[in-house]
């Protein structure tokens with residue numbers, strides 16, 4: 212069976228070597244040596260000023276939203292074309308997501324439609340660099356400045372992506388990365404927030420560690436979202452090989468592209484100017500009328516051959532039963548249409564080109 216993704220792992224020996232000293236120190240979590248080393252490596256690799264590591268990406272996103280202390284009930288303009296986490300983080304923080312439609316070519320938030328959604332309750336914009344595609348950063352930042360809004364990017368898909376030579380996590384007020392097993396870079400589970408304001412350092416530290424400042428001072432009511440040493444050790448190993456991993460993804464990506472580019476009724480992910488991509492996903496948009504088969508047909512036909520493609524992102528988050536109260540898919544028609552036609556094909560560093568060819572043969576047949 213071929214899954215949509217397969218976790219990158221170092222050799223067994225390399226990981227064992229990395230965790231060996233934990234048996235000497237017996238220091239397993241709470242910002243130990245591995246945590247510190249990974250932090251340092253990531254600041255350098257991601258080209259960001261500050262970083263805070265987390266047990267997973269979702270809690271990193273919840274914590275950075277909480278860190279800004281927005282009044283309860285404030286509005287956050289965001290995209291419905293994303294993983295549940297983005298929308299849930301807003302709602303779980305006591306805020307209201309306001310769904311903006313997406314751009315039909317990059318699938319990221321349509322920056323031209325943001326201003327029309329701003330009210331006196333709006334406090335932030337939370338766009339997603341979906342599939343690693345870079346949002347319309349300049350326009351978003353112009354709008355945010357003009358209206359005094361924070362910009363928090365969900366960069367879960369964008370590890371290693373650069374825009375105009377700068378790390379993608381260096382834009383906006385903050386960016387969240389996910390290091391989940393299924394992402395380009397993993398710490399088994401894990402995540403991080405990158406941010407520009409040094410004053411957030413202590414707040415994030417407190418939020419992820421029960422609000423405990425020091426042994427006798429508890430500053431506020433925080434939770435627990437710390438990254439442990441085994442996660443950090445996996446990150447240290449995977450970071451050593453990240454460039455090769457992305458290069459291998461590129462080969463797979465380009466094979467798909469060679470086979471599927473220009474096929475009538477199939478639209479591929481765009482190539483963006485000034486962007487160093489990470490080849491995280493290979494989404495295709497299927498136009499049933501032009502292609503003569505639907506997205507669901509392709510999904511089923513691949514499934515019959517043991518190939519698991521995924522409908523990322525269907526359904527859109529504003530159609531979830533638990534979100535419906537604040538969302539309406541009719542207000543985001545582009546997102547709705549794309550979600551009904553998108554299929555994300557298997558893509559990972561070690562996927563063989565023979566399999567890619569087999570997948571393309573099935574689609575083209």
Ligand SMILES: *Cc1c(COP(=O)(O)O)cnc(C)c1O
Pocket residue numbers: 267268269270293294296297339365367368388389390391400401402
């Ligand atoms: C994976 C993902 C997250 C959540 O990350 P976890 O590390 O799994 O908690 C958030 N947003 C998007 C878009 C994601 O794909």
